[in-house]
Amino acid sequence: MAASRSSVVPAAAGRTLRRDAWWLESVPVWILMGGFSLYATFRAFEGKFYESAPYLSPFYSPLIDPQHHWLPLWFSPAMLILAFPLGFRATCYYYRKALYRAFLLDPPACAVGENPQRKYRGEAKFPFILQNTHRYFLYGAIVFLCFLWYDALRAFWFPGPDQKLHFGIGLGSLVLLVNIVLLSCYLFSCHSLRHLIGGNLDCFSCTAFNLKRHGAWKKASFLNERHMIFAWASLISVGFADFYVRMVSSGMIKDLRIL
Amino acid sequence: MADAILEVFRGNQEAGGAKQYTVPIAPGMVVLDALHYIQGHLEPDLAVRWNCKAGKCGSCSAEVNGRPRLTCKTRMDALPTDKPITVYPMKSFPVIKDLVTDVSWNYRVNKKIPPFTPKPNTEWKMYQEDVDRVQEFRKCIECFLCQDVCHVVRDHHMKEEFGGPRFFVRVASLEMHPLDNVSRTKLLKNELGIGYCNITKCCTEVCPEEIKITDNAIIPLKERVVDEFYDPILKLVRKIRGTAKAE
Amino acid sequence: MTNETKYETHEHDVLIIGAGGAGLRAAIEAMAAGARVAVVSKSLLGKAHTVMAEGGIAAAMANVDKADSWSTHFRDTMRGGKLMNNWRMAQLHAQEAPDRVRELEQWGALFDRTSDGDILQRAFGGHTFKRLCHVGDRTGLEMIRTLQDRGVQLGVDVFMECTIIRLLTDGNRVVGAFGYWREQGRFVVLKAKSVVMATGGIGKAWRVTSNSWEYTGDGMALAYDAGAELLDMEFVQFHPTGMVWPPGVQGILVTEAVRGEGGMLRNKNGERFMEKYDPQRMELSTRDVVARSIYTEVREGRGSEHGGAYLDISHKPADYVKQKLPSMYHQFKELADVDITKGPMEVGPTCHYMMGGIRVEAETAASSLPGLFAAGEAAAGLHGANRLGGNSLSDLLVFGRRAGIGAAAFANKTSAPSIDPAQITEAERDMVAPFDRGEGENPYSVHRDLQEVMQNLVGIFRVAEDMDKAMVELEKLKQRAAKVRVEGSRLFNPGWHLSNDLKSMLTVSEAVTRSAVARKESRGAHSRIDFPKLDEQTWGKQHNVITRDGDRMKLQQVPVDAVPDKLLELLAEEK
Ligand SMILES: Cc1cc2nc3c(=O)[nH]c(=O)nc-3n(C[C@H](O)[C@H](O)[C@H](O)COP(=O)(O)OP(=O)(O)OC[C@H]3O[C@@H](n4cnc5c(N)ncnc54)[C@H](O)[C@@H]3O)c2cc1C
Ligand code: SF4
């Protein structure tokens, strides 16, 4: 065979015959990821305004040592907590795609040239071979999800003057509920989960249990097709939930009581 | 009827460049029709592959306005006519002449993949729920557009280390076959270099058969590779149970 | 032998020309018999016509209709073929098809399933029972991919994009072939102890056709040149449903599975006109009948907007249509802007399949020349005057396998071939001549005119005066084809390739026309306006056979083999 390169279009970064504005694809990724990272970093270091009973910011759930008995004062518990969702999202198959494209330009867009000089290792070598740990972050995320469900449900029980909890609905309860639903959709549409639930089987009809797993796998697959939507929606919702709690907690706004 | 201007690559390994042709547009015309018009009326030696003209054989792949496409399924009326329509050969494969490229690499990769191997004394019963998933992969018409667009091949030229999306689809069709009895995960990791795929999904975007290559073939295979090579807990479980699939 | 070293040369036991279903199946079987095998194809591997087959493979497996059996399949095939079939081929075909399909499954093919976990079967025109094993509407793809993978695994030598232009003979024994690489334009000699022709059909000689550029009748023409007999060349099948609009897609096939799944045909007044022509079987009548019905509706002014009929499946649930006919759905959506789940398609007859071809023996697929075998669409006999849908794919499997066995056995008992360099020199000279002509016509314009002649004068309905005219025109076209000029180099040059394919098309066109003129009756796919009836007395009892006599084409009649009494009883039975 002749040299493995065609002589037609010279290789160079950004080189393409595409006529459309291919770089537009990445703009929302830059804006959303950039915006979220800045906000989350700020909030992680802020270390306050994360609670306003019965609301707890998802950035700080579960509450770890809020009185700083053993955590040094400069260390906000959110740093510990955020590391997990961050790892989960960073190793998520969807975000990987978005980040490789938008930030590493690997590739900048389909059929758009890359820098031919750069050595490419993909996910076969360090560092990105670590992406293979995604399922462990998934296990962690499941634990977190339980805490967040607890928080979201608790957000419907308001402390009364009688020191007891009374059922009620505030705008914050709804914000936290929507957030947890979106986060659950995101988690249940995860590729690793889909694999675990049934994707790793070859024969669904072979045993009765496998057949059950087939049903679950079909559902996971249905969600999985929408994984990208859930990824962004839940990112926005989790940021907003924290923002809302912060606003209420810092007294900037007053929570709207609906019931 | 209106005319369109096509800018077609003409040439071979040694020399070549774009050349413009004016082609009358008929209703419902596709790019391949325009190329045939050029062949029949302007330049009889324009080289282009085709067979079915109906998106079934995967012969007529090229890059139209910079996008990898089947020319027999690319309608002229879907393309802007303000500028010439560019038609170039697939970039990832060496040009033989004009729009015809040397795709032999693909056939060589294919040979590395162990064929379907049923268990001895298989009972040939299969149910629709078992074959649904695999039938998606078997829709592949081997147009090699995914191989062309994949940046690992296109920009990084890793034809030795990497098998390419088409062959992940093929391996997926074997690995998930309900009656197949060999494991190809090691092959995937080593010879086919599935780790080089960074799941950026360009293959899925161009597949004319709308196979969800990345989501349904590559990622599930990557997960199987993790099962086998990167998951310490599963490794331990396998050790204790003493189970491992034959290779 | 001095001349031989000039060319790239390969030697095998069995050479198979054609990498469609028939060729690949033959290769697999010949390999299994221990022969060294080469397969040659004009396109890349896996792109042969077989890949386009949609509806299914006919095999009496009785998975859906338990009453089905080989004898019903046999009867359907014979009746569909208007008893012009080689009865022994029809019997072998019906008996062996189920095993051949099961074999595919064992090599990895995945057919659609019944709820019991067996291969699902669907109804098709002319088949009494639900008999077509299928995968949605891409059955051919599944079949060719399975065979291709199997062949590659067994280690068949594949010569892709290589066109054979001449069979090499030693006396009248076939000892190999001479061809050129399409890519580089270099010549190659393929020596073999036996050769299997599996080159498919001839549809590219008509303007409206479902066939690709490959279908230029090379195999039949090459065999004819070498001295083999061509049988029943007048039987050319026009498929009733090809696309008619837009112009660029005219002729592209709309699978019979649309009707198999319940599609209805209507004319512009909304009448379900098949009630008139075949009230029993309606849309699922045989192809010759449906094609003629549509043609008649159009001719009598009841056609659709663009001169066809309406085919409607939109009464079925949209999801069902998309699942059962996915490629039809996409084909119409993308190429014709029609959503078939919502509205009707426009369809009309298109030249589709060649029932005639190289005359072979039923058991071994051997032709009349020693060392030459033929299978698939290139061979004749099984389908008689009209082929039933789905019977082609099963034909490829059953007789591809038999040809493989036959060719390997022949190779096993014969000596190494010796090649006559003069034949090669002659073929090479003819092939490169178009480059040397100072002036001459473009081969494409000759091809266009040939297609018009065959389309208009030797189409669905035939009449003596038209065909006589066609004979005159073909003679002129032959003169023109001998003088075409090609430009450019030998590097992948389609104009040059066509200049050679024209010769084959002209040979088969002449054979079709001659046979059609001779057969003074209407039978199956052959409809004469001047002889509208079946003529059981004379023509029901004889085949047309074409052979080469020097530079002239010779037409003879041979008697139809009598069906043995046992099978005759089967034929007489009602359902
Ligand atoms: C659109 C469509 C749909 C169909 N659907 C069905 C269906 O549902 N069911 C059914 O039973 N049948 C169907 N048929 C018919 C069936 O597909 C064909 O008849 C069958 O595939 C022919 O197979 P083959 O092996 O004889 O030839 P092909 O598959 O056509 O193979 C011919 C081979 O010969 C090679 N060749 C030809 N000439 C040369 C040469 N000079 N040198 C070297 N190589 C050469 C070609 O490259 C090719 O590889 C359909 C046909 C079409 C066109
Ligand atoms: S998803 Fe992987 S295989 Fe597909 S184009 Fe991207 S890198 Fe290539």
Ligand code: SF4
């Ligand atoms: S997977 Fe899709 S894009 Fe790739 S070769 Fe197959 S049909 Fe073409």
Ligand code: FES
């Ligand atoms: S793949 Fe996105 S969360 Fe697992």
Ligand code: FES
């Ligand atoms: S010609 Fe067959 S896919 Fe385009």
